[in-house]
Amino acid sequence: MQLAQPRIEVSISSQRLSLWDGDRLVRSWPVSTSKYGIGFKEGSLKTPVGGFVVKEKHGDGAEEGTIFKSRQPVGVWRPGMDVEEDLVLTRILRLDGIEGRNANTFDRYVYIHGTNGEDRIGRPASHGCVRLRNREMVELFEMVPVGTRVWIEV
Secondary structure (H helix, E strand, O other), rough: OOOOEEEEEEEOOEEEEEEEOOEEEEEEEEEEOOOOOOOOOOOOOOEEEEEEEEEEEEOOOOOOOOOEEEOOEEOOOOOOOOOOOOEEEEEEEEEEEHHHHHHOOOOOOEEEEEEOOHOOOOOOOOOOOEOOOHHHHHHHHHHHOOOEEEEOOO
């Protein structure tokens, strides 16, 4: 589905991501933001707030569950695999802050991405990124181009 005026809104308080096309709500999914709260400091593992833009997209055409390290595919995670690590899976939307307070977001590697912690979706559990269920991440990825505006709010 091609959208004329896509934009993403993330609500930390409701743990939801909403995809809009202009004034029309297209889809809304539960997410997981940082278990450490809101913040902008490098190394804080906190989710930044404010205005952003999707600067890069990674994983187009990759198998659902593809594991990414430094935005490169390195394997495939399958449900039931015993992994302690918080994996970046399936697709990546890399964010760039467009405000002074969040200008370091790109360098902090803050993403919207799939996760091996799908059981924690709907509550704060990430290390700063916005996580979606893998199937939903594929849907979102297909609908938004590089340059899509993103707003993350409390």
